[in-house]
Amino acid sequence: MHWSQQADPAAIGLERAFEKSRISLTLADMTLPDAPLIGVNDGFCEMTGYEPEHALDRNCRFLQPSGGAGPVRARMRQFLTDETVEEEKFVVPNVTRSGGEFLNLVYMTKLKRGGKVTYVLGSQFNISGKSANAVDMFDQALKQDIVNIGSLAGEHGMIVLGTYQSLASSHSLIAKTRVGQAESRQ
């Protein structure tokens, strides 16, 4: 994991769990203006082509195309402000540093500290051209990461609110997105 200079010790306390992961993980600090990324792992950098110094301290919307990400952007914003929702998945059009467009399956779960949402953990998966098997592997890896991060968070006085257990499988979300795209082309 690569950390921002703004990352506080509680967040850095999660390092061991992040290091075990092979998928893209990010951590945003919701107490700082515009919720910047304070931690990104190598999986995120490889997927997006951005070095840590180009991604840290920025809101993750920098991955969205200049023409806009469409209605999903407002749904993500709504999720982040709605206190009754703990975790959610979205499919968002994103662009790599070299300009390659891809569909990003973005998972987010809130983390609480002292009764307040202080961090949001994000995981990203490039679904463009991926096999069903690759999607299953991502779901399994993310479930395991959330267990690992959750137990370490407990040791540092934080609670990971999401479990990834009750969300619909990524397959159904991806299928829904493809149907939506086909309809919007008609």
Ligand SMILES: Cc1cc2nc3c(=O)[nH]c(=O)nc-3n(C[C@H](O)[C@H](O)[C@H](O)COP(=O)(O)O)c2cc1C
């Ligand atoms: C931890 C975290 C990771 C995120 N990852 C992505 C991402 O990979 N791609 C993306 O387009 N948006 C991502 N977002 C969402 C944007 O940062 C932002 O919340 C969204 O665009 C809605 O807010 P806005 O309308 O202020 O841009 C992430 C948000 C958080 C908190």
